[in-house]
Amino acid sequence: xxxxxxxxxxxxxxxxxxxxxxxxxxxxxxxxxxxxxxxxxxxxxxxxxxxxxxxxxxxxxxxxxxxxxxxxxxxxxxxxxxxxxxxxxxxxxxxxxxxxxxxxxxxxxxxxxxxxxxxxxxxxxxxxxxxxxxxxxxxxxxxxxxxxxxxxxxxxxxxxxxxxxxxxxxxxxxxxxxxxxxxxxxxxxxxxxxxxxxxxxxxxxxxxxxxxxxxxxxxxxxxxxxxxxxxxxxxxxxxxxxxxxxxxxxxxxx
Amino acid sequence: xxxxxxxxxxxxxxxxxxxxxxxxxxxxxxxxxxxxxxxxxxxxxxxxxxxxxxxxxxxxxxxxxxxxxxxxxxxxxxxxxxxxxxxxxxxxxxxxxxxxxxxxxxxxxxxxxxxxxxxxxxxxxxxxxxxxxxxxxxxxxxxxxxxxxxxxxxxxxxxxxxxxxxxxxxxxxxxxxxxxxxxxxxxxxx
Numbered sequence: 393x394x395x396x397x398x399x400x401x402x403x404x405x406x407x408x409x410x411x412x413x414x415x416x417x418x419x420x421x422x423x424x425x426x427x428x429x430x431x432x433x434x435x436x437x438x439x440x441x442x443x444x445x446x447x448x449x450x451x452x453x454x455x456x457x458x459x460x461x462x463x464x465x466x467x468x469x470x471x472x473x474x475x476x477x478x479x480x481x482x483x484x485x486x487x488x489x490x491x492x493x494x495x496x497x498x499x500x501x502x503x504x505x506x507x508x509x510x511x512x513x514x515x516x517x518x519x520x521x522x523x524x525x526x527x528x529x530x531x532x533x534x535x536x537x538x539x540x541x542x543x544x545x546x547x548x549x550x551x552x553x554x555x556x557x558x559x560x561x562x563x564x565x566x567x568x569x570x571x572x573x574x575x576x577x578x579x580x581x582x583x584x585x586x587x588x589x590x591x592x593x594x595x596x597x598x599x600x601x602x603x604x605x606x607x608x609x610x611x612x613x614x615x616x617x618x619x620x621x622x623x624x625x626x627x628x629x630x631x632x633x634x635x636x637x638x639x640x641x642x643x644x645x646x
Numbered sequence: 647x648x649x650x651x652x653x654x655x656x657x658x659x660x661x662x663x664x665x666x667x668x669x670x671x672x673x674x675x676x677x678x679x680x681x682x683x684x685x686x687x688x689x690x691x692x693x694x695x696x697x698x699x700x701x702x703x704x705x706x707x708x709x710x711x712x713x714x715x716x717x718x719x720x721x722x723x724x725x726x727x728x729x730x731x732x733x734x735x736x737x738x739x740x741x742x743x744x745x746x747x748x749x750x751x752x753x754x755x756x757x758x759x760x761x762x763x764x765x766x767x768x769x770x771x772x773x774x775x776x777x778x779x780x781x782x783x784x785x786x787x788x789x790x791x792x793x794x795x796x797x798x799x800x801x802x803x804x805x806x807x808x809x810x811x812x813x814x815x816x817x818x819x820x821x822x823x824x825x826x827x828x829x830x831x832x833x834x835x836x
Contacts, residue, residue: 399699474768474771475810475814476775477775477789477806477810477813479779479789479792480802480806481806483802484802484803487802563689563691566691567691580692591695592699595691595692595693598692599692602692603687
């Protein structure tokens, strides 16, 4: 068999597709049904956390960028966010607020906020001042400038921030079983039930889910980029790096 | 602590090497960037456990994973740093008769140092955070303290605070190295 030749990896792949007896022999674990259930919870948790974080952080970042103040706040928040360990944050919430979907979700939201705030801020600040002046000169109000000029031009950078958050939230949702939320981390944290095959299988699925989400979001990021920016990029040979460069700049500000 | 510093140094050499290769042979750039970004996307816990089956339990696995994560942060900054060197300067150096190697080491790399160090600082603080999961690979670390008893509050708070402190300390150390390595930066700023 091909799977047998792959050693532990083959066993793990078998675990994903076929259910088997648990280590203690009392329940049946694995198989597509259970893997899908775990993946579904994992996705629900990650998407909910990312959406809430976006709803909080994006307007805040856009507003800060629009009025052009509190730069220190907007950039240092991402530095602090990076220094706080994800494991510590999640466990901290469980220890002080108890277990459950909501508590893990709040912890993940906190984790997802910094990159979105920073990228929104940097994206808005990165809009060509002449374009903003031209819009103001055409009689647009401050709100119109922010929503109709700055926001569309900053979208690629903002989306890059949400993408960073989504990927790290999916990765961190792996430790949600500590709060009794059965995500794909369950087999990873309880190998005494699922066995090492289950542990490895869950790891493979988590990695695939992350790759999938990242690829999907890359496509989405491209789709929401205004035509004008895409055209401008095509004009310059090095223009393709534009979105990436601006997201990198946001990470450098320290 | 050692768990964070070793990957940082390894990552620096590997990433700089890759970036220099990509700088010399342009077509490699896109491939390298895709490769290091893909490594960064893999969730750390999954990465640790998948590697367990290849390299075995312990320190080596953790170092491999943490190094892989620093790669993208450092690589990106080295290559942008090199790209942002003004073309006039390279032309001037060429005009003065410097060879390609001399241009790289005497003009381009020194000019790119601030950007490179910015990448090192980011890598330093994020490595400490990811090292928190290293106990999955059987390499211990502060994360083991947190995970040992998640319901007990004292160790969670203490270990988390220590990790934050460690991350900040490492960033400050890199900042000092940067100031020592680029004395001309201070001269310019006056």
